[in-house]
Amino acid sequence: MRTWNLAKIEQAFAEAAVDPARWVDALEIAATETDSFGALILPVSGGGPVPGLPYTGSMSRVAEVYFRDKWSARDTRYLGAGHMQYNGVVDDLDIMDVDAMRRHPYYQDFLAPFGLQWFAGIGMMAGNDIWCLSLQRTTASGPFSAEQKRDLAGLSARLSSSVALARALGHGRAAGALAAFELCGTAVVLLNSYGEVFRANQCAERLFGDEIKIVQKRLVSRSTAATAALDRALRDLVWRHDSSGLAAPVLLPRGQYRPVLACPVRLSSFASNILSDCDFALVLIDSEKRSRPVEAQLQALFGLTSAEAKLAARIADGSALADAASELGIAKETSRSQLKSVFRKTGTHRQAELVALLMPIIGQLNSELPIV
Template sequence: MRTVFSSFAGVILAKEGVSRLSTSIIRRADQEPYSREEIEDINALAGQLQNIGRLMVRVGLVSSQRLADALALNGQPIALLGYDGTIMHASPSFEQAIRGALAIKDRRMASWHPDANQKLGQAVGSATRRDTDHAAPCKPIVLPKRNSARPLIATVVPVVGHARDLFHMVAAVISVVDLNAEAPRPNVVALQQAFGLSPAEAKLAADIALGKTLLEIAAQSGVSRETLRSRLKSIFGKTATSRQSELALLLSRIPMGTPR
């Protein structure tokens, strides 16, 4: 096989796991090979570039970690995976959620359940391939918890396209939903602004979105059921709904938050 290059010089500037930041200089076949003096100059330059490369990797990783933590504040536990399938960073909520379902050893996740562990490994392997731009989306994975009837639901999403500009050196993101965890409360400020609800109506709507009945809300709030029914009727009119189940489904699309 004929090659159009006569010589090649390259250096790894920085690396994290199996991810590498490198640079290279290639000479065409009609150019002379590198001389000893040129090699020495390249090595001297590489030393300076390695310091810059390490800084670039460090800044990129910190940026990715902070972005992941910011996303986790919205109630979604997530972790960042490198191209070798190991965890590069996990939000505190992720570490909390996986207890009893996943173990982490040498930065690798493993399920105690053989079938779930196999599916998790396949999903991580698929999502962290170098050619993930053309890979099929990974299906959600059910991760049973020990001594629990409700499992975790995990989703592994490859980082592709322009997302790589945000998640530096990150191959995939894994998120989990804990079916045992208390449902996040809808943002009452968003409810007021979206539907023109009063503060009292927004609070009632948020409670209904959590699956509470009027009887439970009345007992917890000290507000009479008649007053709650009147507020609920007003909420139905403003949200164009007619049943509590329909209202709860609509409100499930509202961003979660802590304002009360």
């Protein structure tokens, strides 16, 4: 049995805490150094696992089935969370014996078709937040030995430092995002990976009152139908497996005032930091104040530049790219470059998708008719 280089895992996690784009690389290193088939990070505190969590390439199909077939809601390994929190590590044999595993649907119906059976979960704690580095092994590889589990338990405290750093940086970026939205006069509510309210800026708070308010980490309307529609839109965005960045806008009635348009958005720049509280946002558009042109609203909603917003508005209006470029007085190559940037920021991949995304938003901004 070769000697593990756990310091290499610790270093990889420290680098990923600073640069979230490196989380998958860190997991690949963790899997390789512990002789595992694959690795992923799962939340233990909070509402359980949701799509968008990082995993190694070898776990792609496993993760797809895990969420698609709702095994995430039936993950019996979560029964070992208390053991992991107390000891730093947990494995299958801390939860049940081999005979029970042979009869359990999680092992036989979910893991067995992939040739998987064994795991070790390393606890990573930061305050009240608990995460698990889940190392997956095949049936043929066998369980982790007692000595290996002792080594992994020692790694728990060191990885927890990386978790604390990642979360601190995430809080800082969220504060910066709120300030940026406030500066451009855009009301925004930041949401965590479960669609729960994390923070709101002052522009958003000025829209709150009896008609629209935050209750138990949810933005709710006095209209139960509007609240239900918003919950559905957020749930769709949270559990969507593609990279689309926007859910259907929802109108929140305000009695004698014109309604607020709530636009749920996936914050792609934050989503890569899986330990951050900030994954989504609700951009709130006050239809009482519609002096800002459509282009300015698109800038605020998607983080577009002024030039990108002008191009996106024309594409959404049905103009061909060449015609839009001519109208805006820009070169074809410039328009292609700007369109690629618009695709990236809106989570779309072709002009038809962009039109389908923007048309209802622009229509609402230009009309008092509700989106249904």
